[in-house]
Amino acid sequence: IIFIFIVALFLRLLMVGVWYAMDQGERLSADADIYIGLAESLMAGQGFQLDGVPSLRRPPLYPFFIGLFLKVRPFPIGVYIAQAFLGAFSCVLLYFLGRVMFGEKAGLLAAALFSVYYLDVRQTVMVLPKILFVFFLLLHFCFLMSAQSRGSSSAYVGSGVAAGLMLLAKEVAVFYIP
Numbered sequence: 001i002i003f004i005f006i007v008a009l010f011l012r013l014l015m016v017g018v019w020y021a022m023d024q025g026e027r028l029s030a031d032a033d034i035y036i037g038l039a040e041s042l043m044a045g046q047g048f049q050l051d052g053v054p055s056l057r058r059p060p061l062y063p064f065f066i067g068l069f070l071k072v073r074p075f076p077i078g079v080y081i082a083q084a085f086l087g088a089f090s091c092v093l094l095y096f097l098g099r100v101m102f103g104e105k106a107g108l109l110a111a112a113l114f115s116v117y118y119l120d121v122r123q124t125v126m127v128l129p130k131i132l133f134v135f136f137l138l139l140h141f142c143f144l145m146s147a148q149s150r151g152s153s154s155a156y157v158g159s160g161v162a163a164g165l166m167l168l169a170k171e172v173a174v175f176y177i178p
Contacts, residue, residue, distance in 0.1 A: 001095050001111060008091045008115035012084035012124040016077070019125040025077065032127035036070075038063035043070055061168035062129035076127050083124045083131045090131070091115045093138035100145050129169045136166035137173070 019025055028036070034050060035058060041049040042063055049055060065079075072078030091111045098107030114120065123130045140162035147155035167173040 001092055001108070004095065004108070004111045004115050005088050005092055008111075009084060009088035011116060011121050012087050013081070015121050015124050016080045016084060019080070020077075024125070026074070028076070028127055032076075034058060035063050035066055035127060035129075039065075039067035039070055043067040059129070059168050059171050061165060062132055062170075065129075065132060066127065079127055080125055086135045087120055087124055087131050088115070090120075090135050090138050093135070093142050097138065097141055097145060100149065133166060133170035133173070136162050136169055140166055 037050045038048060038055065038058060038060075041047065042060075046052075047054065048060055048063070050057065065082075066076075069075065069078035069082065091114050094114050095107040095111035098110035100107075120131070120134070140159055143155050143159035143162055146152060147159055163173070163176075166176075
């Protein structure tokens with residue numbers, strides 16, 4: 001699993017390098033502009049606003065996450081690198097889930113396939129919440145599986161916190177929570 005983590009991290013950081021080598025590093029989508037606007041408002045102490053108007057268009061966790069990296073120059077490379085680590089660590093979480101649910105080989109196969117999954121590698125260079133959402137989704141399931149197998153109340157709390165953070169990262173999770 002350490003090898004898979006290293007491969008996953010290498011591929012994601014390679015994507016960041018290729019992205020900058022193709023002179024795309026500063027190119028952002030319209031959705032990214034919304035997240036950045038919200039992040040700038042949060043970091044300026046103005047609350048959750050977009051163009052000076054309170055906004056409920058996006059969940060708050062990803063703008064807060066971006067805001068932590070707005071001071072890193074050149075932006076958005078700090079976000080890309082953090083997302084590379086979260087994406088690689090998601091492979092580790094997927095391994096643990098696969099191992100608990102289906103055995104060691106299934107966990108390794110799932111983690112290996114996810115480590116090279118192009119869409120996830122590509123999302124590393126997008127200022128969008130998918131990687132953060134997937135990370136908290138997998139973390140939620142890891143805590144939930146641990147809670148069910150051990151009966152640990154702290155794992156249930158961890159599962160709930162991870163589910164809450166997942167919901168705060170991407171609103172589509174609202175259909176899962178009930």
